[in-house]
Amino acid sequence: MEPIHLFVPTFRIDESLAEIRECLEKGWxxxxxxxxxxxxxxxxxxxxxxxxxxxxxSNGLHLAFRLLKEQGGWQAGDEVIxxxxxxxxxxxxxxxxxxxxxxxxxxxxxxxxxxSIAQRITPRTRAVCYVGLGGNPGRLAAVRDLCRERxxxxxxxxxxxxxxxxxxTCLDGRHAGADADVTVFSFQAVKNLPTADSGMICFAxxxxxxxxxxxxWLGINKDTYARTHSAxxxxxxxxxxxxxxxxxxxxxxxxxxxxxAIKYLEEDNDHxxxxxxxxxxxxxxxxxxxxxxxxxxxxxxxxxxxxxxDGRDEVIVHLNEQGIYPGVHYRDNTLxxxxxxxxxxxxxxxxxxxxxxxxPLHLRxxxxxxxxxxxxxxEAAQAxx
Ligand SMILES: Cc1ncc(COP(=O)(O)O)c(C=O)c1O
Numbered sequence: 001m002e003p004i005h006l007f008v009p010t011f012r013i014d015e016s017l018a019e020i021r022e023c024l025e026k027g028w029x030x031x032x033x034x035x036x037x038x039x040x041x042x043x044x045x046x047x048x049x050x051x052x053x054x055x056x057x058s059n060g061l062h063l064a065f066r067l068l069k070e071q072g073g074w075q076a077g078d079e080v081i082x083x084x085x086x087x088x089x090x091x092x093x094x095x096x097x098x099x100x101x102x103x104x105x106x107x108x109x110x111x112x113x114x115x116s117i118a119q120r121i122t123p124r125t126r127a128v129c130y131v132g133l134g135g136n137p138g139r140l141a142a143v144r145d146l147c148r149e150r151x152x153x154x155x156x157x158x159x160x161x162x163x164x165x166x167x168x169t170c171l172d173g174r175h176a177g178a179d180a181d182v183t184v185f186s187f188q189a190v191k192n193l194p195t196a197d198s199g200m201i202c203f204a205x206x207x208x209x210x211x212x213x214x215x216x217w218l219g220i221n222k223d224t225y226a227r228t229h230s231a232x233x234x235x236x237x238x239x240x241x242x243x244x245x246x247x248x249x250x251x252x253x254x255x256x257x258x259x260x261a262i263k264y265l266e267e268d269n270d271h272x273x274x275x276x277x278x279x280x281x282x283x284x285x286x287x288x289x290x291x292x293x294x295x296x297x298x299x300x301x302x303x304x305x306x307x308x309x310d311g312r313d314e315v316i317v318h319l320n321e322q323g324i325y326p327g328v329h330y331r332d333n334t335l336x337x338x339x340x341x342x343x344x345x346x347x348x349x350x351x352x353x354x355x356x357x358x359x360p361l362h363l364r365x366x367x368x369x370x371x372x373x374x375x376x377x378x379e380a381a382q383a384x385x
Contacts, residue, residue, distance in 0.1 A: 161301055
């Protein structure tokens with residue numbers, strides 16, 4: 001029987017090759033050309049006012065804290081409230097800037113619980129880093145209100161949220177990030193908008209959007225593309241270096257893949273939502289399975305379909321024996337040695353981390369594959385003592 005994998009990216013191969021071919025024919029594969037076009041396409045799609053294309057979301061999360069720290073005059077050791085139920089990029093980004101991740105607990109959506117965040121606020125808290133796990137906004141609106149009330153910056157790790165509409169649809173809704181100070185998307189190979197490795201950083205503040213373009217190219221105040229295409233053409237070699245920056249910008253080959261993928265994002269996410277609805281139907285009578293509720297009123301990207309189940313590890317082995325390969329998103333980060341200082345601060349996240357499974361969800365699946373996964377789960381649940 002065909003294996004059913006957790007993620008299988010789908011690329012529109014001929015269209016993608018045509019976009020990439022243009023880069024190769026023009027002799028421009030780096031920053032500029034397609035990266036500028038992709039930033040425009042992302043703004044037009046999401047309605048977010050600013051967007052800068054990056055090498056990865058990990059780069060973007062680092063930049064979010066770098067620029068907010070600089071703008072706000074934050075000090076080393078200042079605190080950022082974050083979730084332990086995430087990929088380590090989220091929390092590493094806080095540490096890159098010598099800030100302190102302080103772990104709050106998650107709610108039933110497996111996103112940060114606003115009440116737990118409120119309990120963690122101290123005079124040194126500067127920001128909340130919120131992860132929309134699997135594309136679920138959870139209680140993001142309440143967290144936004146709390147941040148506004150308490151004067152904290154809101155960083156949205158939207159790695160899973162390409163195509164999550166907080167309310168309304170693609171035509172009239174607000175995309176995830178509409179109320180955050182900065183939002184970072186991942187377009188890594190298995191995400192909803194797949195390239196190979198890239199991301200987008202979207203600041204609300206236009207000044208930070210301008211600044212970040214220098215930070216992503218080593219602190220140089222005029223990029224090669226701007227220099228090559230600037231009016232007049234004189235002194236193209238002349239630029240200033242304002243500070244130590246990073247090499248974090250995206251390139252035109254990744255943007256070429258993104259320009260094709262964005263055209264299909266809504267259609268692809270519709271298919272993901274259909275798969276999720278079939279899972280809901282198939283699993284509703286399976287008492288052993290606890291389903292993770294989606295925030296009401298949103299249209300989620302459905303990057304993941306997650307369930308909680310006792311005996312998770314044995315269930316996964318059982319599924320593997322049937323050729324079904326689910327995933328785990330994520331292990332409670334405080335189980336990792338370097339985040340052990342947060343151990344015990346988020347009991348609900350710890351419990352979820354022991355029971356969570358991401359079921360296979362990708363565009364090559366249909367109803368039959370969903371049924372096969374559900375049948376596998378049913379057998380695994382019955383096999384348990
Ligand atoms: C929640 C979360 N944040 C950040 C990242 C980092 O994304 P990237 O691989 O684009 O650096 C990921 C990637 O898996 C993620 O899942």
